[in-house]
Amino acid sequence: MSGVAFIAEAVGRGKTTAATVAREVGARLERAAPLNATLDWSQAVLNREAARVDALRQGGGALPLAGVPIALKDNIVTTDQPTTCASRILEGYVSPFDATVVHRLRAAGAIIAAKTNLDEFAMGSSTEHSAWGRVLHPLDPSRVPGGSSGGSAALVAAGVVPAALGSETGGSVRQPASFCGIVGVKPTYGRVSRYGLVAFGSSLDQISVFGQTVDDAARVLAVISGADRFDATSATEPPPALEPARRDLTGLTFGMPREYFPADLDGSVRAALDHTAHSIQQLGGSIKEVSLPHTRYAVPTYYIVAPAEAAANLARFDGVRYGPRHVGPEGDVRALYRATRGKGFGAEVQRRILIGTYVLSSGYYDAYYRKAQQVRALLAEDFRKVFAGGVDYLLTPTTPTPAFKAGAKTADPVAMYLADIFTCSINLAALPALSLPVGRAEGLPIGAQLVGPMFSEGPMLAVAGALEAALDAKREVR
């Protein structure tokens, strides 16, 4: 078993069957159990998925993902497995409908392999905030895999599946992709339907893709993209065309924003990015220093907008409509809400609901939420100007450091929030971006981030393909 194209070709041409792939994936999921990366999977579900794919194949249609096992972050709803968002408040919840991405993956012949562990309701950068325990980094169990889509990232990095879906609100796919040494693609806001993604920050959320390689991620993204009548925010642009990796980067200009290379940037990250810039030049591309002057306000802006939207979205989890119910001591309905939410949500989710409620509360709305939306417009304008000034893509580090130790940031929420410093402004500006592994430091992967203009995923992935071929991602940078 190998990449997406290899499996789809082998199953599509009848060289092997989806049932064989399903057995192999089951064995790999068993072996990967110590990572704590999954919240639900079973050989029975895998076999059922495989039987459906083998029947589809005999029906004769073209299946771009024939027999390809794909893991789903457990905030994407499925009808045949629970969807918990790693929260006690949704323990045992089974959706009455499948997410649009699940429909599209199945119609393309994919096998839904597992529901993966995450930071509760996708709030976190380390996958330590799960009601079912932390996910271990596949290369070093004392470290975090990043988050919030850490379970999906760990399964791809451990070679259990060639691709997986996560979701991004502030970097929750690119950051773990960088930590785990795999490819993570955050599409343009609206590129992929969010019908069936449990909402966190609705002006930011976007289902995103992990792949072992650029090609793996590109093939999955092509299948799940496109307008959806169930999601009014989905864009009408056609899915990104699958473009072959470029052979060279001649004629392309890559901007390196000086704000993303501060003096205290980790030395190994800086060395890996210098090496990447050198490779771009060797491939014929040019490098230009640029400025995104509002960058330092991105994280504070994000930590107003995202919690405000989360406080509103998570109001629906009240013990009446979903999941377990705790009756309060007074026996009235508000006591029921408070008891259910107080016992059902974990500490980080409660913190964000409280912050979001605070910034939206009477007397504070203009000072915080409105101001943040104005600064967000300035951040987006920074990117627009750079792209209008002749820059094709931006090159930045994905994260300030390689994967950090478990527990290193759990006591200090602001330190954890700063793990998203290079990713969250891209979500705020609704742009597409990806993280590509470009080197290692003491065995730990380092990712470089490419950012492009709206709906530039196709050509950006072709650029990433050229860099992937030119760079040795396992090379030690110092």
Place this chain on the structure above:
Amino acid sequence: MSIRREDVLHVARLAELEVAEGDLPRLVEQLGRIVQFVAQLNEVPASERAPAFLAGPAAVRLRPDEVAPDRLIHGIDRFAPEFPHGFFAVPKLGAMDGGE
């Protein structure tokens, strides 16, 4: 501005969130630091009339108002304990304590 114990309790009430007494000191301290952190935005000059960011298209697209199948795998009757004559039966308002 600093966050006080009363602020946390007030916001928790607004958010319908039960906060344990023992968690209050930690929440006061952490929320205080987060609010101080996000208050950096006050440094950015922006007039009251500066535009706010809009995610997605500037205008909502209208689409034909057509009845189309939903994706539910079971009937809506399964969403409630009682579904007589095609309606959801719910307790009378104010009768959550079991009274009529």
